Amino acid sequence: MDVARGFLLAKPAELPTPAVRLRNFTRRFGSNTIIDGLDLEIAPGEFIALLGRSGSGKTTLLRTLAGMDEVRGQDVSVPSARAVVFQDARLLPWKKVWRNVALGLKGGTIRERAERALREVGLGHRLDAWPLTLSGGEAQRVALARALVREPQLLLLDEPFAALDALTRIRMHDLVLSLWRAHRPAVLLVTHDVDEAIALADRVLVLDSGRIVAEERITAERGDRAGLARGLRDALLGHLGVERAPVVEEGVVHLALARA
Amino acid sequence: MTAYAESAPRRHAISFTLPARLLGRWFSPLVLLLLWELGSRTGLIPERTLAAPSAVLGALVAMIASGELPSNLLVSFGRVSIGLSIGISAGIALALVAGLSRSGEITVDPLMQIKRTIPVVALSPLFIVWFGIGETTKIALIAFATVFPVYLNLYSGIRAVDPRLIDAARSFGLSRIELIQHVILPASLPSLLVGLRFSLSVAIIVLVIAEQINASAGLGYLINNARDFMRTDIIVVCLMVYALLGLGADWIVRAVETRALAWRPSIVEQN
Numbered sequence: 001m002d003v004a005r006g007f008l009l010a011k012p013a014e015l016p017t018p019a020v021r022l023r024n025f026t027r028r029f030g031s032n033t034i035i036d037g038l039d040l041e042i043a044p045g046e047f048i049a050l051l052g053r054s055g056s057g058k059t060t061l062l063r064t065l066a067g068m069d070e071v072r073g074q075d076v077s078v079p080s081a082r083a084v085v086f087q088d089a090r091l092l093p094w095k096k097v098w099r100n101v102a103l104g105l106k107g108g109t110i111r112e113r114a115e116r117a118l119r120e121v122g123l124g125h126r127l128d129a130w131p132l133t134l135s136g137g138e139a140q141r142v143a144l145a146r147a148l149v150r151e152p153q154l155l156l157l158d159e160p161f162a163a164l165d166a167l168t169r170i171r172m173h174d175l176v177l178s179l180w181r182a183h184r185p186a187v188l189l190v191t192h193d194v195d196e197a198i199a200l201a202d203r204v205l206v207l208d209s210g211r212i213v214a215e216e217r218i219t220a221e222r223g224d225r226a227g228l229a230r231g232l233r234d235a236l237l238g239h240l241g242v243e244r245a246p247v248v249e250e251g252v253v254h255l256a257l258a259r260a
Numbered sequence: 261m262t263a264y265a266e267s268a269p270r271r272h273a274i275s276f277t278l279p280a281r282l283l284g285r286w287f288s289p290l291v292l293l294l295l296w297e298l299g300s301r302t303g304l305i306p307e308r309t310l311a312a313p314s315a316v317l318g319a320l321v322a323m324i325a326s327g328e329l330p331s332n333l334l335v336s337f338g339r340v341s342i343g344l345s346i347g348i349s350a351g352i353a354l355a356l357v358a359g360l361s362r363s364g365e366i367t368v369d370p371l372m373q374i375k376r377t378i379p380v381v382a383l384s385p386l387f388i389v390w391f392g393i394g395e396t397t398k399i400a401l402i403a404f405a406t407v408f409p410v411y412l413n414l415y416s417g418i419r420a421v422d423p424r425l426i427d428a429a430r431s432f433g434l435s436r437i438e439l440i441q442h443v444i445l446p447a448s449l450p451s452l453l454v455g456l457r458f459s460l461s462v463a464i465i466v467l468v469i470a471e472q473i474n475a476s477a478g479l480g481y482l483i484n485n486a487r488d489f490m491r492t493d494i495i496v497v498c499l500m501v502y503a504l505l506g507l508g509a510d511w512i513v514r515a516v517e518t519r520a521l522a523w524r525p526s527i528v529e530q531n
Binding site: 066086130 | 424427428430431432433434442446449521522523524525
């Protein structure tokens with residue numbers, strides 16, 4: 001696997017210290033093994049999509065990377081600057097929008113920083129609104145601003161678009177990509193949606209029973225992925241248990257299939 | 261056909277008698293008042309049973325003019341204020357201890373549940389033995405009675421805070437103190453206000469009972485005195501004042517609610 005990676009990435013020297021590194025990470029709840037000997041590296045500025053069925057361990061992995069669960073002496077290194085956007089925006093309804101964005105920030109220019117982040121997501125006019133008056137898309141953009149204002153090196157997106165309507169979702173995809181290009185955090189996007197993963201990510205991982213069972217690197221430009229979508233889609237759906245004949249398409253490199 | 265049938269009762273409602281339309285919800289109480297006055301004037305209701313509304317009004321004016329009512333009201337108001345302050349503070353403190361720590365819950369909650377089973381009024385003999393028949397007993401009864409509503413509501417409010425919000429706040433690096441300040445307390449504020457409203461009405465009830473204990477001033481004293489002289493007009497005036505105290509207390513909590521819970525959708529939409 002190391003050989004394959006070295007070969008396919010062509011210039012391994014380009015990769016500095018990874019932003020995230022998990023070695024043989026295992027997580028158990030009682031006798032249930034949720035994550036089973038997982039290795040994961042995310043390069044700085046890399047956009048990763050993590051696909052998996054319900055119960056595959058996605059959320060556990062995300063919580064670990066977010067520092068919300070204890071790692072208990074395992075080999076886990078994550079950047080200290082990280083931020084999460086949850087599926088439900090999880091804004092505090094008793095704090096005005098800008099105060100939600102500024103939550104937990106220290107220093108004197110908190111309002112200015114929150115304002116800048118909200119302008120960036122196109123909500124400069126809703127600074128003093130109450131969260132419960134926002135639409136679903138607006139609330140999710142506030143959540144994005146709240147994450148961005150922390151200048152994260154690792155941005156964790158936990159199915160952030162799942163509850164949005166199709167049109168809003170497309171707009172949010174564009175917004176996330178433009179924010180990612182502007183700030184270049186490493187991104188881990190947890191999603192059910194294969195098309196979303198293909199449209200956004202540099203690399204798609206499929207998690208099943210706590211192991212990464214497939215890994216696809218997408219080299220095609222983001223605007224130019226319509227052609228490869230079908231074959232890759234079928235392959236990824238196959239890994240998710242939706243049976244279709246896997247097809248290898250141009251512009252896609254299969255790295256490690258089914259290492260069971 | 262159906263349209264006609266639907267509009268018929270509405271037309272009926274509109275053509276309801278003129279005074280009812282003008283007075284709205286004041287109509288029936290005013291009619292009752294009128295009948296009461298009429299009954300008193302014709303001698304149907306003897307004065308020693310119930311004084312006429314006009315006599316009550318007269319007594320009210322006289323009691324205000326003589327300073328009798330304001331001074332005694334002040335005494336009662338003082339008792340409620342002190343008792344409530346003690347009860348509410350203790351209730352909040354105990355709820356915070358029980359709500360924010362596991363060991364606090366184990367220590368405090370069983371005691372509070374035991375306390376709840378004892379009717380406060382039944383404690384008055386014991387309190388009289390302990391504190392005598394002066395102010396202390398009255399204040400202690402009010403304080404003791406008002407602890408529980410605040411405690412129970414705030415405690416369950418703290419326990420019911422959405423764990424997902426706590427999770428999110430933690431992920432943004434909030435310390436425990438910041439978490440309590442920014443998430444847990446604001447989230448449980450609506451519950452605290454519900455408890456506060458209960459406590460205020462309980463306080464008025466206990467005030468009435470406590471003032472039956474050998475009071476030498478206050479609304480209860482006025483009522484007891486009036487009973488001895490069969491002055492039903494003064495008794496009714498005091499009942500009105502008790503009612504106004506209750507209304508006032510409710511109004512205060514509602515005013516606090518509108519300000520403190522401005523973020524709630526029902527209130528937001530009204531703006």
